[in-house]
Amino acid sequence: MTKKVLILGAAGEISRMLIARLLKESDVELVLYGRNVSRWLASLVGPRVELVDGTFSESEKLVAALSGVDLVYLNSMSRAADTKSVIAALEATGVSRLIGATIAGIEGEVPSGLATWTQANLPSSYIEGEVASANLVKDSSLDYTLLRLTWLFNDESNREYELVPSGAEFADAEVSRQGVVAAILAIMETEDTKYYRQSLGVGKPNTHYDKPSFY
Numbered sequence: 001m002t003k004k005v006l007i008l009g010a011a012g013e014i015s016r017m018l019i020a021r022l023l024k025e026s027d028v029e030l031v032l033y034g035r036n037v038s039r040w041l042a043s044l045v046g047p048r049v050e051l052v053d054g055t056f057s058e059s060e061k062l063v064a065a066l067s068g069v070d071l072v073y074l075n076s077m078s079r080a081a082d083t084k085s086v087i088a089a090l091e092a093t094g095v096s097r098l099i100g101a102t103i104a105g106i107e108g109e110v111p112s113g114l115a116t117w118t119q120a121n122l123p124s125s126y127i128e129g130e131v132a133s134a135n136l137v138k139d140s141s142l143d144y145t146l147l148r149l150t151w152l153f154n155d156e157s158n159r160e161y162e163l164v165p166s167g168a169e170f171a172d173a174e175v176s177r178q179g180v181v182a183a184i185l186a187i188m189e190t191e192d193t194k195y196y197r198q199s200l201g202v203g204k205p206n207t208h209y210d211k212p213s214f215y
């Protein structure tokens with residue numbers, strides 16, 4: 001059973017929603033790591049919460065933050081050098097379980113209309129960083145679950161999501177951050193190894209559009 005979770009990029013939007021649900025709905029302890037979290041997340045300090053200011057490239061800080069942790073959630077994978085540093089810290093400390101948020105399309109799994117629109121609307125260096133990061137994770141020894149997120153929106157009343165395995169076409173054009181958090185919680189709560197070494201598309205069912213509806 002997961003007892004202590006390290007959240008990397010803890011002040012990010014999905015992280016904040018995940019933290020709120022974990023604090024409310026579980027009894028896990030949290031280490032919240034990221035740039036200036038002591039400022040952004042000051043209100044969360046409490047018996048179950050430790051805040052660590054740091055970047056993904058600060059190896060010693062990462063190693064220290066991993067003490068006693070049994071699961072890591074990584075909320076940004078856009079720079080390969082950062083992802084490499086995170087993987088090295090996990091491998092050095094023997095923490096094997098990683099859930100990482102990346103983007104849809106890194107496996108050529110998105111239909112051409114949506115893929116073309118996505119490529120036109122994201123910097124190529126960002127996409128390249130996500131692809132390289134995901135490959136580093138896949139080449140690691142970690143028990144990873146990569147989440148290939150499609151286009152994100154916020155809607156408190158919508159937690160709908162589906163998980164689409166590697167090798168299958170992933171056509172969903174949008175998913176709410178709340179739906180992504182629901183997926184992360186379900187994956188965290190799964191006791192067996194079903195989601196280990198898996199890369200999953202995360203999307204809202206029946207949103208097979210050529211671009212997200214909100215753009």
Ligand SMILES: NC(=O)c1ccc[n+]([C@@H]2O[C@H](COP(=O)([O-])OP(=O)(O)OC[C@H]3O[C@@H](n4cnc5c(N)ncnc54)[C@H](OP(=O)(O)O)[C@@H]3O)[C@@H](O)[C@H]2O)c1
Pocket residue numbers: 008009010011012013014015033034035054055056057075076077078082101102103104149150151152153
């Ligand atoms: N927007 C979309 O439609 C979309 C679609 C698919 C996937 N995604 C990806 O989904 C992920 C989660 O989404 P989100 O909305 O929660 O993103 P977000 O609000 O941008 O959160 C990412 C967090 O990671 C932190 N971070 C990044 N690099 C770091 C580093 N080197 N050291 C320490 N902290 C670092 C950021 O800190 P700073 O604020 O200090 O930079 C930020 O707090 C993102 O990685 C995003 O790229 C987004």
